[in-house]
Amino acid sequence: MKSGNYFVQGSIWLTTGQLFQLYNEINEIYKELKGKAILKSMDMDFEVTIEVDPRGRIYISGSYKQFPSVDNELTFSIESDQSYLVKTIEDLKLINLKYGGMKGIKNL
Structure with a gap:
């Protein structure tokens, strides 16, 4: 993550199911212009909230x-502003198409 002169670099552990859920939440708040999406890593060392x-x-x-x-x-x-969510939604959709939703993809 980088913003201006500030940055952090490290590892976080997420599941494709968590990314699927994040995709659904971000897509919903983008369409409705209200609500929040939350992503927490499995080890609870990373958390992000988008409102x-x-x-x-x-x-x-x-x-x-x-x-x-x-x-x-x-x-x-x-x-x-919400225009920055478009690319995030597109990228998360590609991940979901490749790896599946909460249960993954069958018959790999």
């Missing part, structure tokens, strides 16, 4: 902790 207001403003906030045993955490908050 949309009726004017189409997007608020992205979250945190990342590289080592859960160390008290060192990056928190972030970014404001944007």
Whole structure:
């Protein structure tokens, strides 16, 4: 993740099911211009929340902790508009088509 001069680099563990759920949530808030989408890593070291207001403003906030045993955490908050969700929705759709939804793809 990078924003201006700030960045963080590390590993997070997610399932394709979590990405499928995120795709559905982001798609819904994009269409309705309300609500929130939340993604949390399996190890609870990464969390991101995407909220949309009726004017189409997007608020992205979250945190990342590289080592859960160390008290060192990056928190972030970014404001944007709904146009930035289009590419995210497209990319998540490609992942879902390749790997499937909550149960994966049968007959690989």
